[in-house]
Amino acid sequence: MTVKRLLRNPLGLVGSVALLLIVLFGLCSSFLAPHDPNEARLELTNAPPMTSGYLLGGDQSGRDVLSRLMHATLGTLTASSVMLLVALVLGVTSGLAAGYFGGRLDTVASWVSNTVMALPGLVLLIALYSVIGPSTLTSMAVFGVLIAPSYHRLVRTLVLGVRRELYVDAAKVAGLTDARIIFRHVLRAVRAPVVVQSSFVLSAGIAIQAGLEFLGLGDPTAPSWGGMLQDAFNNIYVARLNVLWPALLITATTLCLVLVGNALRDVLQTAHTQARPLHPKAVARLRADHRLSAGSIESEAAVRSIASDSVSTAASGSAVSDSVSTDVLLSVRDLVIGYPTTDARLKTVVHGVSLELRRGEVLGLVGESGSGKSQTAFSVLGILPRQAVVLGGAVTFDGLDLRDGKVLREVRGKRIGYVPQEPMSNLDPSFTVGAQLSHGLRAVKDISRAQARRELTELLGRVGIKDPRRTFDAYPHQISGGMAQRVLIAGAVAAEPDLIIADEPTTALDVTVQAEVLDLIRALQQERGMAVLLVTHNFGVVADICDRVSVMRQGAVVETNDTESLFHAPREAYTRTLLDSMLDGSVVREPWTRSA
Numbered sequence: 001m002t003v004k005r006l007l008r009n010p011l012g013l014v015g016s017v018a019l020l021l022i023v024l025f026g027l028c029s030s031f032l033a034p035h036d037p038n039e040a041r042l043e044l045t046n047a048p049p050m051t052s053g054y055l056l057g058g059d060q061s062g063r064d065v066l067s068r069l070m071h072a073t074l075g076t077l078t079a080s081s082v083m084l085l086v087a088l089v090l091g092v093t094s095g096l097a098a099g100y101f102g103g104r105l106d107t108v109a110s111w112v113s114n115t116v117m118a119l120p121g122l123v124l125l126i127a128l129y130s131v132i133g134p135s136t137l138t139s140m141a142v143f144g145v146l147i148a149p150s151y152h153r154l155v156r157t158l159v160l161g162v163r164r165e166l167y168v169d170a171a172k173v174a175g176l177t178d179a180r181i182i183f184r185h186v187l188r189a190v191r192a193p194v195v196v197q198s199s200f201v202l203s204a205g206i207a208i209q210a211g212l213e214f215l216g217l218g219d220p221t222a223p224s225w226g227g228m229l230q231d232a233f234n235n236i237y238v239a240r241l242n243v244l245w246p247a248l249l250i251t252a253t254t255l256c257l258v259l260v261g262n263a264l265r266d267v268l269q270t271a272h273t274q275a276r277p278l279h280p281k282a283v284a285r286l287r288a289d290h291r292l293s294a295g296s297i298e299s300e301a302a303v304r305s306i307a308s309d310s311v312s313t314a315a316s317g318s319a320v321s322d323s324v325s326t327d328v329l330l331s332v333r334d335l336v337i338g339y340p341t342t343d344a345r346l347k348t349v350v351h352g353v354s355l356e357l358r359r360g361e362v363l364g365l366v367g368e369s370g371s372g373k374s375q376t377a378f379s380v381l382g383i384l385p386r387q388a389v390v391l392g393g394a395v396t397f398d399g400l401d402l403r404d405g406k407v408l409r410e411v412r413g414k415r416i417g418y419v420p421q422e423p424m425s426n427l428d429p430s431f432t433v434g435a436q437l438s439h440g441l442r443a444v445k446d447i448s449r450a451q452a453r454r455e456l457t458e459l460l461g462r463v464g465i466k467d468p469r470r471t472f473d474a475y476p477h478q479i480s481g482g483m484a485q486r487v488l489i490a491g492a493v494a495a496e497p498d499l500i501i502a503d504e505p506t507t508a509l510d511v512t513v514q515a516e517v518l519d520l521i522r523a524l525q526q527e528r529g530m531a532v533l534l535v536t537h538n539f540g541v542v543a544d545i546c547d548r549v550s551v552m553r554q555g556a557v558v559e560t561n562d563t564e565s566l567f568h569a570p571r572e573a574y575t576r577t578l579l580d581s582m583l584d585g586s587v588v589r590e591p592w593t594r595s596a
């Protein structure tokens with residue numbers, strides 16, 4: 001797959017094909033080279049190219065240039081591969097171990113790596129010549145040792161990131177040995193950057209090797225690019241062309257490796273992030289294609305046809321009434337969102353979603369994982385990932401068109417607040433809670449620092465924080481997850497917005513704190529008359545605080561109903577199935593028994 005995508009990249013294709021030809025040129029030397037590379041014939045001395053039987057002529061010692069070039073290519077590639085192998089074995093192994101196990105091992109490995117890195121590589125190789133003698137293979141193996149710290153550092157840093165991933169913890173809990181976790185999970189995460197780095201290291205290795213040979217520090221009995229370059233250089237006034245061939249091969253090989261390295265980086269990066277943001281022209285083309293294939297995306301019929309998949313939708317109440325009532329605060333109509341795939345197509349993940357949220361109302365957006373709840377909420381807030389393409393639809397807030405970036409910036413944070421899912425990762429660890437809240441509030445409200453502090457401390461008390469002053473001056477790591485969520489709720493309501501969008505606000509919290517946070521949202525909503533769009537996959541949360549519910553499935557709304565009717569008499573079979581599966585085993589307060 002990666003190879004396929006590499007070959008689809010024009011630079012990757014050119015680089016790979018040229019590199020393959022160079023490798024074949026070297027590999028075929030033993031049976032395709034027309035002559036013995038060291039056989040000298042007097043009549044061939046400085047013979048020009050195309051001399052009969054000698055395509056590239058002879059050098060100053062009467063040896064066949066083509067045969068020497070072929071053997072030199074094999075020698076160079078072999079020595080560089082040895083260098084790469086040594087660097088990979090030492091650097092990657094030590095980086096994996098240091099990053100994964102940490103502690104004393106990491107300290108020692110880092111110390112050794114830093115010391116090796118501080119050595120002047122080229123000078124050391126020249127000095128070592130007197131000890132190891134004229135062996136290019138040994139010199140390059142030593143160079144491999146010198147370059148290993150670059151792999152060590154890269155891999156260690158990557159492993160430090162991966163080590164904290166939940167799937168690594170899960171593998172540990174599942175009883176996998178450290179060796180299996182490293183080879184199965186950690187190595188997978190680091191291999192792409194290592195492959196990319198290897199192409200650059202190989203390119204540098206070839207240049208260094210040629211440099212050493214040019215200085216006369218290679219094996220004089222074996223043909224080499226650098227050695228051939230030196231010979232030809234000494235003889236440049238007699239046979240100028242002989243400089244060209246090794247120089248061409250050195251340049252072409254290093255250039256191809258850099259091209260392949262760059263292309264690989266693009267390919268692997270794209271694979272990692274699924275797809276990069278599209279060029280505006282490509283977006284326009286995809287929008288046009290989408291319209292053609294889906295008919296008018298404004299039409300209910302089109303929405304239904306996209307979303308159908310055994311679910312009867314709009315007729316059952318998923319669609320918004322056509323008569324837009326005046327107390328509608330937020331209206332999402334026929335929203336279609338897609339993501340570019342790696343083969344430049346578009347995968348739609350939201351298929352014509354329509355919602356209406358009245359002033360002071362709590363609307364739950366519920367559905368299984370991946371049904372498009374967050375994408376819908378993000379499109380209202382204008383925080384969809386960069387790659388996302390909004391293919392159609394309208395989002396209006398109090399009559400204002402939120403597709404207009406200027407309008408969106410004016411209302412976001414001021415009239416629309418946002419409570420995110422992960423409280424801790426949404427607070428910057430380098431600033432105090434108070435600094436972050438004040439910064440947000442003062443960006444939308446023209447008040448002094450002191451006034452902001454007063455208002456926010458009062459608000460922190462209101463959201464149930466016991467010691468608001470201390471919390472105001474605390475750093476995020478000094479407060480608990482539940483407190484952090486309260487802080488974010490305070491931040492969202494501080495500017496007294498008309499609408500709060502809460503994306504799974506209780507998922508990251510433990511059960512008792514969840515109930516408190518839900519009660520807080522409901523209390524604040526009633527106190528301030530705000531509307532709330534609550535994204536959740538939990539019917540318990542819906543039962544607790546929602547007035548109405550929209551159920552989503554596979555990017556489409558399948559049913560919108562008031563909470564009580566949805567629980568007692570869901571219109572759609574899918575809603576019933578979802579209710580059964582989600583209520584099974586979970587404690588849900590019946591909507592009619594919740595505290596107001």
Ligand SMILES: Nc1ncnc2c1ncn2[C@@H]1O[C@H](COP(=O)(O)OP(=O)(O)OP(=O)(O)O)[C@@H](O)[C@H]1O
Nearest residue numbers: 274339349368369370371372373374375376385537
């Ligand atoms: N950056 C992205 N690139 C490609 N596809 C994406 C991206 N972000 C989301 N999607 C896809 O969009 C679909 C809807 O995702 P969304 O996050 O809205 O689901 P959700 O209903 O909120 O699920 P969850 O409850 O698990 O968060 C999913 O299929 C997801 O794979």
